[in-house]
Amino acid sequence: MRRSRGDAVIGGGSPPASPGCLPGLCSNIWFWRCTTGILAVVSVLILCIHLAVNCSSRKSSSGSPPxxxxxxxxxxxxxxxxxxxxxxxxxxxxxxxxxxxxxxxxxxxxxxxxxxxxxxxxxxxxxxxxxxxxxxxxxxxxxxxxxxxxxxxxxxxxxxxxxxxxxxxxxxxxxxxxxxxx
Structure with missing residues (x-):
């Protein structure tokens, strides 16, 4: 017997497909959420490094008052x-x-x-x-x-x-x- 509680499925089987999802695509929803989160963190780190490099190069250029x-x-x-x-x-x-x-x-x-x-x-x-x-x-x-x-x-x-x-x-x-x- 299958009973569901929220998105979790008790008793085995595949989780039900969410409305608007293609079969098999939403079954890996946690994978996609984690991937998106990791990409967001990496993007922020790259932006911070870029800003740090640009700011330090501006401070060291001659002829410009800090x-x-x-x-x-x-x-x-x-x-x-x-x-x-x-x-x-x-x-x-x-x-x-x-x-x-x-x-x-x-x-x-x-x-x-x-x-x-x-x-x-x-x-x-x-x-x-x-x-x-x-x-x-x-x-x-x-x-x-x-x-x-x-x-x-x-x-x-x-x-x-x-x-x-x-x-x-x-x-x-x-x-x-x-x-x-x-």
């Missing part, structure tokens, strides 16, 4: 330190503030950095881009790469406005973004 070397109240991101001002100043005063903290108005080097700054900024801050003659140059002297970004407006100093880079007169008061690291 997070503890960023000034107080500055944000550490992607091996660089950023200061997002809460005050407003004209473009020259903003650059002077950055210089007094051994930095400069931000020079945006990649689309990734541009997206990061656009996502985190408020109050349309100055960036380190200013017109020299008819062309924009970064504060480090590098000409603007128009494949990286374009500047809207006819002003001489650039700032981030929502999801675009715009320009205006340099004497307008705005917040600013300083950056340490290249």
């Amino acid at each position: 997070p503890e070397s960023c000034p107080a109240d500055w944000l550490y991101h992607q091996r660089k330190c950023y200061c997002f001002s809460e005050k407003v100043k004209d473009w020259n005063s903003s650059q002077s503030f950055c210089a007094s903290h051994n930095s400069s108005l931000i020079v945006i080097e990649s689309q990734q950095e541009l997206k990061f700054i656009m996502k985190i900024t408020k109050q349309d801050p100055w960036i380190g881009l200013r017109k020299t003659g008819e062309e924009f140059h970064w504060v480090n002297g590098t000409p603007l790469d128009t494949n990286l970004l374009t500047v809207k407006g006819s002003g001489e100093c650039a700032y981030i406005e929502s999801d675009v880079v715009s320009s205006s007169g340099c004497s307008l008061p705005r917040g600013w973004v300083c950056k340490i690291g290249s």
